[in-house]
Amino acid sequence: MKKYQIVADKITDYIKEKGLVQGDKIPKIDALIKMYGVSKATILQALSLLAQKGVVYKVQGSGIFVRRPAISGYISLTSNRGFGEVIDNENTKVLKFEEIELPEKQQRLMKCDEKEACYHVIRLHFHEGKPIVLESSYFLKKYVPFLSKEIAKGSIFKFIKEGLNTEIRFSDKYMEIIKLNEEQAKVLQLEKNDPALEVNDVYYLAKGQIFNCSQLIYNYKNSKFFDQSPDELI
Amino acid sequence: MKKYQIVADKITDYIKEKGLVQGDKIPKIDALIKMYGVSKATILQALSLLAQKGVVYKVQGSGIFVRRPAISGYISLTSNRGFGEVIDNENTKVLKFEEIELPEKQQRLMKCDEKEACYHVIRLHFHEGKPIVLESSYFLKKYVPFLSKEIAKGSIFKFIKEGLNTEIRFSDKYMEIIKLNEEQAKVLQLEKNDPALEVNDVYYLAKGQIFNCSQLIYNYKNSKFFDQSPDELI
DNA sequence: TAGTGGTCTAGACCACGGG
DNA sequence: CCGTGGTCTAGACCACTAG
Numbered sequence: 174m175k176k177y178q179i180v181a182d183k184i185t186d187y188i189k190e191k192g193l194v195q196g197d198k199i200p201k202i203d204a205l206i207k208m209y210g211v212s213k214a215t216i217l218q219a220l221s222l223l224a225q226k227g228v229v230y231k232v233q234g235s236g237i238f239v240r241r242p243a244i245s246g247y248i249s250l251t252s253n254r255g256f257g258e259v260i261d262n263e264n265t266k267v268l269k270f271e272e273i274e275l276p277e278k279q280q281r282l283m284k285c286d287e288k289e290a291c292y293h294v295i296r297l298h299f300h301e302g303k304p305i306v307l308e309s310s311y312f313l314k315k316y317v318p319f320l321s322k323e324i325a326k327g328s329i330f331k332f333i334k335e336g337l338n339t340e341i342r343f344s345d346k347y348m349e350i351i352k353l354n355e356e357q358a359k360v361l362q363l364e365k366n367d368p369a370l371e372v373n374d375v376y377y378l379a380k381g382q383i384f385n386c387s388q389l390i391y392n393y394k395n396s397k398f399f400d401q402s403p404d405e406l407i
Numbered sequence: 408m409k410k411y412q413i414v415a416d417k418i419t420d421y422i423k424e425k426g427l428v429q430g431d432k433i434p435k436i437d438a439l440i441k442m443y444g445v446s447k448a449t450i451l452q453a454l455s456l457l458a459q460k461g462v463v464y465k466v467q468g469s470g471i472f473v474r475r476p477a478i479s480g481y482i483s484l485t486s487n488r489g490f491g492e493v494i495d496n497e498n499t500k501v502l503k504f505e506e507i508e509l510p511e512k513q514q515r516l517m518k519c520d521e522k523e524a525c526y527h528v529i530r531l532h533f534h535e536g537k538p539i540v541l542e543s544s545y546f547l548k549k550y551v552p553f554l555s556k557e558i559a560k561g562s563i564f565k566f567i568k569e570g571l572n573t574e575i576r577f578s579d580k581y582m583e584i585i586k587l588n589e590e591q592a593k594v595l596q597l598e599k600n601d602p603a604l605e606v607n608d609v610y611y612l613a614k615g616q617i618f619n620c621s622q623l624i625y626n627y628k629n630s631k632f633f634d635q636s637p638d639e640l641i
Numbered sequence: 642t643a644g645t646g647g648t649c650t651a652g653a654c655c656a657c658g659g660g
Numbered sequence: 661c662c663g664t665g666g667t668c669t670a671g672a673c674c675a676c677t678a679g
Binding site: 195214232240250344348349351352367368369370377380381393396397 | 429430448455459461466469472474475484485577578579580581582583584585586601602603604611613614615625627630631632633634635636637638
Binding site: 175176177211212213214215218232233234235 | 647648652656657658
C-alpha cells in the first residue's frame with residue numbers, strides 16, 4: 174500500500190480516536206512529519222487526499238482543521254455507484270437477468286460501433302424494507318466476461334473490482350427530475366406521476382474503456398442525497 | 408499566479424487548439440517538462456488538477472488521455488453555486504430582499520448560537536425566458552457586510568468573491584425530490600404536486616466559517632444536471 | 642525490455658495570519 | 661516578527677504497459 178494512503182488512514186484514525194469535530198485543529202505539518210516519519214511531500218499528498226474527501230481543510234498560516242463528517246442516511250451521488258452505506262446489498266431483488274446484444278440507445282451512450290454482447294440486469298434495491306431505487310444496467314461482456322443472477326443479488330461493482338480484479342476509474346452522470354410512468358410507479362410502490370430522480374450513468378475502467386451504463390430511478394419518499402464539495406482543486 | 412495553475416491552463420489550451428477529444432493522447436510527462444520548463448512535480452500537480460476537473464486521466468505505463476468535455480445545457484451540481492454556464496445572471500428576478508435576524512431553522516443549519524443579522528434574498532433564475540430555479544438565501548452580515556437589491560440582480564457569489572474579495576471555499580449539499588406546493592408551483596409556472604429537486608446548501612469561507620445557506624427548488628421541465636466524477640483521489 | 646507514469650525524499654524559498 | 665502552510669526543484673527508484 175502507498176505511504177500517503179497509509180498516512181491518510183492514520184490521520185483519519187487520529188481524528189476519530191480524539192473525537193475531533195468540525196473546526197477542531199489537527200497537528201501541524203512538521204508534527205505530522207515526525208509522527209509518521211515521512212517527508213513533507215508525502216504528508217501533503219495524504220492531506221490533499223483527505224481534503225478531496227471532505228475530511229479536512231487547510232488554512233494557510235493557521236492550521237489544518239476537521240471538516241464535518243458525512244451524514245448517515247443520505248445517499249452520496251458523487252461517490253461510486255451512489256450507494257455506499259445506505260443501500261444494503263442484502264436487500265436487492267433481481268427483476269431481470271439476461272444476456273443480449275447491446276440495444277441501440279446504449280450503443281450510442283457507450284460509443285460502441287459494433288454489435289456487442291452484454292448482460293442486462295434490472296434490479297430493485299431496498300433499505301429497511303422500503304424500495305429505494307430501480308436500476309437498469311448494461312455490462313459489456315468484452316470487459317465483464319462473467320456475471321450471474323446470483324452475483325447480481327449482491328454488489329456487481331464489488332464483484333467486478335474484487336472478483337474480476339478490474340479497476341473502475343470514473344463516471345459521467347446525467348440527471349433529471351421526472352414523473353413516474355405506471356410501470357415504474359408500481360415497482361417502486363408509488364403512484365403514477367409521482368416525482369422521481371432519474372440518473373443515467375456511464376462508467377469507465379482504468380484505461381478509459383466504457384464498460385457499463387445504467388439508469389437509476391430513485392423513490393422520492395425513501396431517498397435523500399448529499400454531496401460534500403471537495404476542498405481544494407490542488 | 409501559481410506555476411501549476413498556469414501549466415494546467417496551457418495544457419487545457421493545448422487540448423483545445425489541437426482539437427483533441429476523448430481518448431486522445433497528450434504529450435508524455437518528460438515532454439511536458441520540456442515544453443513548459445518546469446519540474447516534474449509541478450507538471451504532476453497541474454495534471455492532478457486537470458484530472459480532478461475531469462479534463463484528463465492518466466494510465467500508468469501508457470500515457471495521459473483526454474476525457475469527455477463537460478456538456479453544455481446541463482447544470483453542474485458539484486461546481487460552486489450549481490449554475491455556471493446555464494444560469495444567465497442577466498435573467499434573475501429578485502422577489503424579496505430584506506435585512507432580518509436569522510430565523511431559527513437557519514440558525515441551526517449555520518451553527519449560530521446568537522441572534523445574527525443577515526440578508527435574506529429570494530430570487531427566480533431564468534434561462535432562455537424559462538424559470539429554472541427558485542432560490543431562498545441567507546447571508547450573514549458578519550461576513551457579508553454589504554449587499555443590495557441591485558447586486559442581487561446579478562451574481563451575489565461573484566460580488567462576494569470579486570467585490571468583497573472574500574474566498575468561498577467549500578459547501579455541503581443536501582438534496583431531495585419533492586412535490587411542489589401551490590406557491591412554489593405558481594412562481595415556477597408549474598402545477599401543484601409537480602416534481603422538483605430541492606437542494607439545501609451550506610457554504611463556507613476560507614477559514615471554515617459558514618456565511619450562507621440557501622434552498623434551491625429546480626423546475627423539472629427546464630433543468631438537467633450532470634456530474635463528472637473526478638478522476639483520481641490524487 | 643524499453644517506455645511511461647507513480648512514489649518519495651530533502652531542502653530551498655514564498656505567502657499568509659496573528660500576536 | 662514568527663509560525664504555519666504553499667510552491668517548486670532535482671533526482672532516485674518503483675510499477676505498470678506494451679511491443
